[in-house]
Amino acid sequence: MALMLTSVPGTNDVFAQSKEYPFREPVFRYITQTAEQVLRSSGAQMIHTPVFEYAEVLQKGVGVTSDIVVKKEMYTFEDRGGRVLGLRPEPTASIVRAYNQHGMKVWPQPVRLFTWGPIFRAERHQKGRYKQFHQVDYEALGSADPLIDAEAIALMVQVYRALGLKGLEVKLGSVGDPEDRVRYNDYLRGLFRPYAQELSEDSRVRLESNPMRILDSKSEADQRIVAEAGVRPMLEFLGPEARGFHEKVAGYLEKLGVPFTLDPSIVRGLDYYVRTAWEVHHSRIGAKSALGGGGRYDGLSEMLGGPRVPGVGWGIGIERVAIALEQEGVEIPADPVPDLYLVPLDEGAKLEALQIAQRLRPAFRVEMAYAPKSARKGLEDALKRGARFVGLLGEAERARGVVTLKHLETGDQREVSWEALGEALGPVPGVRL
Numbered sequence: 001m002a003l004m005l006t007s008v009p010g011t012n013d014v015f016a017q018s019k020e021y022p023f024r025e026p027v028f029r030y031i032t033q034t035a036e037q038v039l040r041s042s043g044a045q046m047i048h049t050p051v052f053e054y055a056e057v058l059q060k061g062v063g064v065t066s067d068i069v070v071k072k073e074m075y076t077f078e079d080r081g082g083r084v085l086g087l088r089p090e091p092t093a094s095i096v097r098a099y100n101q102h103g104m105k106v107w108p109q110p111v112r113l114f115t116w117g118p119i120f121r122a123e124r125h126q127k128g129r130y131k132q133f134h135q136v137d138y139e140a141l142g143s144a145d146p147l148i149d150a151e152a153i154a155l156m157v158q159v160y161r162a163l164g165l166k167g168l169e170v171k172l173g174s175v176g177d178p179e180d181r182v183r184y185n186d187y188l189r190g191l192f193r194p195y196a197q198e199l200s201e202d203s204r205v206r207l208e209s210n211p212m213r214i215l216d217s218k219s220e221a222d223q224r225i226v227a228e229a230g231v232r233p234m235l236e237f238l239g240p241e242a243r244g245f246h247e248k249v250a251g252y253l254e255k256l257g258v259p260f261t262l263d264p265s266i267v268r269g270l271d272y273y274v275r276t277a278w279e280v281h282h283s284r285i286g287a288k289s290a291l292g293g294g295g296r297y298d299g300l301s302e303m304l305g306g307p308r309v310p311g312v313g314w315g316i317g318i319e320r321v322a323i324a325l326e327q328e329g330v331e332i333p334a335d336p337v338p339d340l341y342l343v344p345l346d347e348g349a350k351l352e353a354l355q356i357a358q359r360l361r362p363a364f365r366v367e368m369a370y371a372p373k374s375a376r377k378g379l380e381d382a383l384k385r386g387a388r389f390v391g392l393l394g395e396a397e398r399a400r401g402v403v404t405l406k407h408l409e410t411g412d413q414r415e416v417s418w419e420a421l422g423e424a425l426g427p428v429p430g431v432r433l
């Protein structure tokens, strides 16, 4: 017998009965639907971009010094036409590309878009970190007003709150303007050069290319050096404009009643950020795995060959949110139960059962047994599924065009003609087509 093939480690099947909580489909649906509700209430529109793009779009987006590029975390491949393509390691660059490609600059600004879907990073997988994971993503393009940053953060917090999460911490910082970063990086180079031999290999490379990234290195040796070196935070290096912008964002958040803490040393993993940068952490998941993060990226559109388009946005890790929901014991709404479970009592009733089911769907949730069963077994199965009614269909019922309909909670039982079934089942809660 051939070896049974399996999925790639670090990728996961998402389905209702999954043994691992983050991959239960109702949990996924709860998160994406809740986020969608909150974001649509703000007037943001949904967008779907392809999961693969020219690698150039994705690489220019995240930047040459990001982990995604430095550590070769992007899945790239050549198609038959010799085009170099990549699976998206984040959705922001694709959304900015779409904004430019479809001329959204002439729409009323800002254009606010959101999406959710799979994201791919060739990282070493562990709990909460996967090679294929999912994000909800929100982007506001075309405005350089700090109010838009505050709204983005407020909406993100609203999503977490609507999900029922409590133990959250929003850490707000600023990565400054590019010229501020040049000064900060020069300072960091001077500070870390004496430690060059002790730094991890990745950080030695970063010492020249982007020393800020040494600050959030996961290596213990690097962390010790960072602690020992007495690093001054980025916030102290902000120029007057970036500082004023940062203070406005913080002020707006206070007035909006969005709780946050100032994190003067926040460093994000992607190169495109300027000014506002933040991460959301959860008390029980630990400091190293953020539930989400975001920031402003005013130069990204130009990096992709477009006009200058300021933008700000965020991404929420769906699996990480699911882990947090499980740890907080937040109850996920149960899927609705079947209105009717139809049981053919003999071979000849199978097709009729399906015909009845099809007539009642989609106004009603109708399931059926696909092989004949005894009335007793059919009843047992209906109870297991939590159905409201069971409908028995045997030879006698067929002859008279009826179903024996039993309400499982009250035990009431009567014969109902096929035409009157809808009426007998209803009214049920929820929208009817």
Ligand code: HAM
Pocket (backbone or CB within 6 Å): 089, 090, 091, 092, 121, 123, 128, 129, 130, 131, 132, 133, 134, 135, 137, 138, 139, 269, 270, 289, 290, 291, 292, 293, 294, 295, 296, 297, 312, 313, 314, 315, 316, 317, 318, 319, 320
């Ligand atoms: P990011 O911080 O790289 O930002 O990712 C956002 C969130 O995705 C993280 O906070 C985390 O919850 C989740 N995440 C990241 N990597 C993994 C992984 N390997 N497995 C599971 N979850 C993961 C971005 O991607 C930016 N595009 C956010 C943004 C949008 N900035 C501006 N607009």
